[in-house]
Amino acid sequence: MSPEKATLIFISEDTPTSEEGVRDERPIRTLVAEAAQYNVQMVLTSQVTPGFTRSIGIANIFHQAETLRIKDAEYRAMHPEYIAVGGDAKIGNLYAEYLAAFHCPILRMTWEEAEFSKIAVNMALAAQVDYANSMSRYAEKYGAKWDVIAEVLRHDRRIGLHAYLTPGRWQDSKHLLRDYQTILNAEICG
Numbered sequence: 001m002s003p004e005k006a007t008l009i010f011i012s013e014d015t016p017t018s019e020e021g022v023r024d025e026r027p028i029r030t031l032v033a034e035a036a037q038y039n040v041q042m043v044l045t046s047q048v049t050p051g052f053t054r055s056i057g058i059a060n061i062f063h064q065a066e067t068l069r070i071k072d073a074e075y076r077a078m079h080p081e082y083i084a085v086g087g088d089a090k091i092g093n094l095y096a097e098y099l100a101a102f103h104c105p106i107l108r109m110t111w112e113e114a115e116f117s118k119i120a121v122n123m124a125l126a127a128q129v130d131y132a133n134s135m136s137r138y139a140e141k142y143g144a145k146w147d148v149i150a151e152v153l154r155h156d157r158r159i160g161l162h163a164y165l166t167p168g169r170w171q172d173s174k175h176l177l178r179d180y181q182t183i184l185n186a187e188i189c190g
Contacts, residue, residue: 008094009035012045012066021177025052032056041092047118047175049182053086053111062087062095063111065118080104086114119179126176128164136167 011031016024028046033056035042042061044053053063063086068076082105085091091099099106109117136146150165170176 006038007040008092008098009038009040009042010045011035011042015047015178017174017178021171021174021179021181023047023049023178023181025049028052029056032058032061036061041089041095043095047178048115050112050115050119052115060089062089062091063114065114065121067118067121082107084109084114084117086111119182122176122179123183125164126170126180129166129168129170129176132165133167 011028013028013031015028018024025048028044028048029052031046032042032044036056036058040060042058043064044061045064045066047066048063053061065084065086066077067080080102083099083102084107085099086109088110132146132150135149139146139149146167153159153163153165154161164170171180
């Protein structure tokens with residue numbers, strides 16, 4: 001379908017990120033400006049800093065925080081636990097039908113809350129990796145195998161099957177690092 005006939009446009013470009021986790025939102029801003037010429041509802045799923053969507057000055061745009069990860073992106077795209085939708089406009093029929101098809105909670109909020117929700121989720125995941133790193137080192141000191149301990153934690157409902165319990169460097173994930181940089185910038189800016 002050509003853009004001229006579109007009634008809903010999704011902008012889902014990954015936000016370019018430097019090795020240090022700094023976002024380059026210029027390409028996303030350009031894509032939004034190009035899509036805005038069709039004067040239809042738009043859904044932005046790119047990972048942007050809080051305030052980005054509002055700064056565009058388009059009322060008929062939503063920010064939908066995506067929750068994908070590389071190892072199971074297709075499954076998570078088709079079976080989200082929830083969908084966070086930020087924006088002031090009334091959701092149109094086509095977007096409402098799209099959202100309803102997932103049979104999960106649709107959480108309405110402001111643009112900033114939707115944008116920040118992705119950052120908050122990623123920082124919780126980064127904290128889990130830090131925790132796994134720390135506990136893995138302690139387990140080794142006591143002669144315990146971390147893989148065995150992690151299996152115990154996965155069976156504890158308070159922690160769960162999907163906890164990030166594999167030791168590693170969360171800083172190697174540009175997505176987690178990008179959101180960490182956003183938090184650092186907020187601390188610096190007061």
